[in-house]
Amino acid sequence: MEDNQNRARSGSGCAGPASPNRPDPPQRGPRPREVQVTGLAADWCRTDRVALGLRVGTSKDSVHDASSSVSRRLEYIQQTLRQHGVKDEEVCVRRSIHREDNVYHVEAEATVNFSDFEMMDRVCCVLLEKLDKSVSMGTPRFYHSPESLSKLRRRVCLAAVENAQQKASDLSRLLGQTLGPPLLVREEETQEWRSREEGDEEEEEEEDGVERHGAAATRYLSRHRVVARASSRVSVTFVFLDKARKKH
Structure with missing residues (x-):
């Protein structure tokens, strides 16, 4: 019994020989x-790019006359834009109408997105020459x-x-x-x-x-x-x- 315990103690404290099948650790290069x-x-x-608002409006006793006046000027604006190569999807039109007493106020605004600034200048010159003060231009928003x-x-x-x-x-x-x-x-x-x-x-x-x-x-x-x-x-x-x- 004592010989077996001594052999067990001596065996537990010593590492056995390396297995011949165990690969060597890889050598790291520099x-x-x-x-x-x-x-x-x-x-x-x-x-x-630049977004420019073109606004036309009028006030008349007859709603029909007011709407017709604004529609004619708005149609001229849209026609001028097409002639200068501005696509319809680059133009957003909004209309408004309200009455005060017996007077009808009709307004329309076309917001145009230009990618050619020289074209924008030409369009504005044409509109101002034709419509003069009946068309107003908002602040251009460059982006x-x-x-x-x-x-x-x-x-x-x-x-x-x-x-x-x-x-x-x-x-x-x-x-x-x-x-x-x-x-x-x-x-x-x-x-x-x-x-x-x-x-x-x-x-x-x-x-x-x-x-x-x-x-x-x-x-x-x-x-x-x-x-x-x-x-x-x-x-x-x-x-x-x-x-x-x-x-x-």
């Missing part, structure tokens, strides 16, 4: 030499289409990556190394904001929503624009190629 750099870029783009903002974001991100690559290339030459391919590209931060174009400050004193007629309206259309600005910061990890690999 860790590749890496360099991590950041790249910054910023850019901007002008508005590419960015989703497509233009998407292009701005991509352009800024790619520029930041290019700046990071140039920085890594300069660093590798300084250290006498050969720059390899990128291992990881990560966009760390993006920012977007809006600002007025230069020259718009004097227009800020005018109240938004003020209707303008004649030459005052056309002068105002070329102002009050906003630019979209975006910035991007990326982090890129590159590998330095081994000199032995370079020889092969």
Whole structure:
């Protein structure tokens, strides 16, 4: 009994020989030499769309006469827009009518979305020449289409990556190394904001929503624009190629 216990104790404290079938642990090679750099870029783009409200209205004792007068001018506006290539889906028309005492007030407003600002100017000149003060123009609302903002974001991100690559290339030459391919590209931060174009400050004193007629309206259309600005910061990890690999 005592011999068996001694053999058990002696066996429990010693590791047996390694199994001939157990694979050896994999040998790790040298860790590749890496360099991590950041790249910054910023850019901007002008508005590419504008919404403009064109309003006509009249007040008459007869509701029929008032409606007919507004309809004729509205039809001329729509015809002028079509002649200048504005599609019907870019125009939204709203009508309103109400009575005060025995006078009927009829109004119609066509909100037009332009992608060609020069075309907008031509349309406004034609309407003002034909309708004069019987048509009023609201404050143009310049804005960015989703497509233009998407292009701005991509352009800024790619520029930041290019700046990071140039920085890594300069660093590798300084250290006498050969720059390899990128291992990881990560966009760390993006920012977007809006600002007025230069020259718009004097227009800020005018109240938004003020209707303008004649030459005052056309002068105002070329102002009050906003630019979209975006910035991007990326982090890129590159590998330095081994000199032995370079020889092969």
